[in-house]
Amino acid sequence: GAVVSQHPSWVICKSGTSVKIECRSLDFQATTMFWYRQFPKQSLMLMATSNEGSKATYEQGVEKDKFLINHASLTLSTLTVTSAHPEDSSFYICSARTPPRAGVDIQYFGAGTRLSVL
Amino acid sequence: SQKIEQNSEALNIQEGKTATLTCNYTNYSPAYLQWYRQDPGRGPVFLLLIRENEKEKRKERLKVTFDTTLKQSLFHITASQPADSATYLCALGNAGNNRKLIWGLGTSLAVNP
Numbered sequence: 001g002a003v004v005s006q007h008p009s010w011v012i013c014k015s016g017t018s019v020k021i022e023c024r025s026l027d028f029q030a031t032t033m034f035w036y037r038q039f040p041k042q043s044l045m046l047m048a049t050s051n052e053g054s055k056a057t058y059e060q061g062v063e064k065d066k067f068l069i070n071h072a073s074l075t076l077s078t079l080t081v082t083s084a085h086p087e088d089s090s091f092y093i094c095s096a097r098t099p100p101r102a103g104v105d106i107q108y109f110g111a112g113t114r115l116s117v118l
Numbered sequence: 119s120q121k122i123e124q125n126s127e128a129l130n131i132q133e134g135k136t137a138t139l140t141c142n143y144t145n146y147s148p149a150y151l152q153w154y155r156q157d158p159g160r161g162p163v164f165l166l167l168i169r170e171n172e173k174e175k176r177k178e179r180l181k182v183t184f185d186t187t188l189k190q191s192l193f194h195i196t197a198s199q200p201a202d203s204a205t206y207l208c209a210l211g212n213a214g215n216n217r218k219l220i221w222g223l224g225t226s227l228a229v230n231p
Contacts, residue, residue, distance in 0.1 A: 006161070034218075043207070043223045044162070093161045104150050104169065104211070107219060109161030 006110025023094030
């Protein structure tokens, strides 16, 4: 199956610093990747859709200047949480979408990144 | 607005029994429905996909049904094992909507030895 690598898996940072999270599709090319945020016992909350070579599309209520997304290649998307604050502490998960077949595509997920902002 | 409901209560079953999880949706006409498994502190793992024109899909001990009239999908795990304990998420997809998936809250399953 398709493999998506997400790094780091866990990061602690001081308030005011920036944190970069990487998401790589290892064995397929992903023109589209998604970034999610998940709170304990909650469902996945889509933050933004990352398209290779173009600007990300952010969901309503997500600050694009706060959560910078770069999708510079077909296998790599990065999420940078700028000037992180304790309220940004959460579990961030990326997914990469396989090329659609017959109108259906499947998202393969990274293992997630646990961000704790002190 | 679009809404997905999964079993709100955690499901506890005995090893060897069949687990049945429910996914109901409203105000949406999905072209397909997917089931994922998520373990604590990990990203979801894709399990099965079923299209709107399919009634049933099987994969090893897993079976999914899809009733577009009832707007419901059932996810069955037969001969359940403690290793099946996890949270199971259903997600709806469509060719439109920029092909974003709409996610349910998930159902926690515990299989007791």
